Amino acid sequence: MMSKEKKLVEEITPMDEDFARWYTDIVKKADLIEYTSIKGCCVFRPYAYALWENIQKVLDTKFKELGHENVYMPMFIPESLLEKETDHVEGFAPEVAWVTHGGNEKLTERMCVRPTSETLFCEHYKNIIQSHRDLPKLYNQWCSVVRWEKTTRPFLRSMEFLWQEGHTAHATAEEAQEETIRMLNTYADFCEQYLAIPVVKGRKTDKEKFAGAVATYTIESLMHDGKALQSGTSHNFGDGFAKAFGIQYSDKDNKLQYVYQTSWGVTTRLIGAIIMVHGDNSGLVLPPKIAPKQLMIVPIAMHKEGVAEKASELCQRLKKAVRADIDLSDKTPGWKFAEYEMKGVPVRLEIGPRDLENNSCVLVRRDNGEKITVSLDNIEETVTALLDNIQNSLYEKALRHREENTFDALSYDEFKETVDKNGGFVRAMWCGDVECENEIKEDTGATARCMPFEQKTLSDTCVCCGKKAKSMVYWGRAY
């Protein structure tokens, strides 16, 4: 190997040695993130932003199919507006950025940069909803939000991040509940089908729910290091915000009624999930459906007659079927191999003088390193099928990992030992009291990830206090 190739690979900390460093190494080496002089803020570099654009494309299309419309709300919230719903302000006020001056002038009322936009949507809904004919309102917004953080963990925790926030208003509580679950399912399907990440769907405990929500639902995924990641949430607000903001409509009998609301969101955190579920010691491993480049052509012995030309022709052909590209730079093939492995490109296509003679090329899978020599006839079909296969393999592998790292605990000793030794998801029964949640967190660092929709009675008693159990909970240490 050339020195540059070695350097590229050597600089990643092995996953088993230090997972957190492995993560930040990949984030830098795969050109996803660059730090800035602003604490807590990163640059989303083109490769990361392209991933986000692919996520946006799929979700935005799905949202629109389900009848949602995009809007754009102001990024500022006056303090008095943020304060209108009591639980909400308590949840968010400690972590907002405050604008106090405009130009040289001090503001009479300070404004925060949106940490989330419930209050703005509520003010707007109050203005535009009058009659039952105006309902439902199914709005969504793509934007960035700010939550005060001192530390930066790229994609996982930062002062500013990108997201979408859906906000809907309905005539009845039932419709709002349906929407809440519909959008949770939309997220779950997206994670499983596009990101190849299996998720557990469930409801958050009251301690873990969103500030101002009646109920918060979540999809939870398991990272390679056994930690959980909350990957998307959907909230049912009931009529709490509507009452705080006075959002009423006249029903068919001309009586005034409060609306019922929901909100739901996913963030650039999903990029963190992709890294930590699929990545390995050579870098990123991207699911084909979301990869900015699905196939990279690396010509071998490029100085030999016809190689560059034939490879370029092949690239043009393949571009019609998949997101293909070619690297014609003067770097060595070995250097290119290492680079596109680092970037997680699902398939590498090698083509050299001997392949030209045989009308063939070599395809190398990023996920398992498998090499196959294939004919150039029907190469489009071969590649498409291979990408499908990789997509499915990644999902199966992630599912297996989650299954192997999901444990049942029947006693508190077993619970603590499992969290400590194995990490992963620990399923255990819970009485419903926040005291037990607090004790478990203090003793083990694990939090209630969710009460899964798929319940199972492991025993009749709470794993912590021994009182009568109400539900099974997925516990785990989380990002």
Place this chain on the structure above:
Amino acid sequence: MMSKEKKLVEEITPMDEDFARWYTDIVKKADLIEYTSIKGCCVFRPYAYALWENIQKVLDTKFKELGHENVYMPMFIPESLLEKETDHVEGFAPEVAWVTHGGNEKLTERMCVRPTSETLFCEHYKNIIQSHRDLPKLYNQWCSVVRWEKTTRPFLRSMEFLWQEGHTAHATAEEAQEETIRMLNTYADFCEQYLAIPVVKGRKTDKEKFAGAVATYTIESLMHDGKALQSGTSHNFGDGFAKAFGIQYSDKDNKLQYVYQTSWGVTTRLIGAIIMVHGDNSGLVLPPKIAPKQLMIVPIAMHKEGVAEKASELCQRLKKAVRADIDLSDKTPGWKFAEYEMKGVPVRLEIGPRDLENNSCVLVRRDNGEKITVSLDNIEETVTALLDNIQNSLYEKALRHREENTFDALSYDEFKETVDKNGGFVRAMWCGDVECENEIKEDTGATARCMPFEQKTLSDTCVCCGKKAKSMVYWGRAY
């Protein structure tokens, strides 16, 4: 007419009576904008945002074809970073929003919300550019920016607006200049081909150029009321920012060189231009290429057998060819006519019982009210051709308006009279001194819109001071 129909139309102020009120009436009545409790900030409602999404789609595709990549930079700029380039900070510091507190804690250094992101891109470029192999860097960002404003004129002037900002770094001054002009041309072509708005391309005077730029180029369009609107700008920074931020690369001879930079942007202002160039006293008139809905089907006598079914079938057919929709609500046809006129939908398709018998329908053009009865055979081709025709007509009409409102002034008296009486663009010779610009602005309210690429010698002397003229300038009162 029904009362509701009358109300919808009556509430728009006629354009000739009060253009500013006509504008704000449309903005509200066409459901583009809703005001908020935050001074200077609006809600971009679904119809406005859909227009912006259509603008984004076309431009983003074009930018990417030209090799640009999207990134996302932090929304905050520390004060010390904003201050690095002297002209730049002088231009922007008076009009930024300052964040001074995070949570309950006072910041040691305040940060502004980006009014534009040159300083952030420069900091980033300093980090990621080392060698001539790293150049050019062709980055773009879609985001919102904040500039302190007390008054709101939706789309035209507001505290927060949406835009894209391209930022590029090049090895040579020549490449930077080429990029600057290439992107100006991209904007001009987009305005003319998609928005049906003719533009004058030219260079800004030093007084009007961007804070920190060597040269600013602009496209200027003329609104229906004779005022000019700066519709897009492209800046050549030379190596000024590079020197202030220390952005250097090693060239092929391993010598350190400064990069040359550009930036360029268009904003949601373009929506204001669409309104003010094409709108009329019945509401919006949207160019088909950018209209969220290109055709709206309004069934007539919907209670009659087969009408709703046939109309829905027709809608499904047309959806494959154009952005078609149908209104099956129980509102009267007259109400629907007024509503879709207000929203500027390019073509209305009426279909009733008699049409069903004749295998025909009626198409009504939004731009000139022309009605034609056409066969349902080949309706897709008929509609597509009609939309093309409307697109071209709108452009021709706008061009004619601009030509009829572009005047040459040879003396200062003529100049002042023309600005006062006719408005529009006034072309006149200029000596190049800022004193004359200031005097003209004070006397007439007109500013130098640009020194057009297409120069013409109207006379040898400056229209203001009579000294030797250097160039012909487009002058006008502007938004």
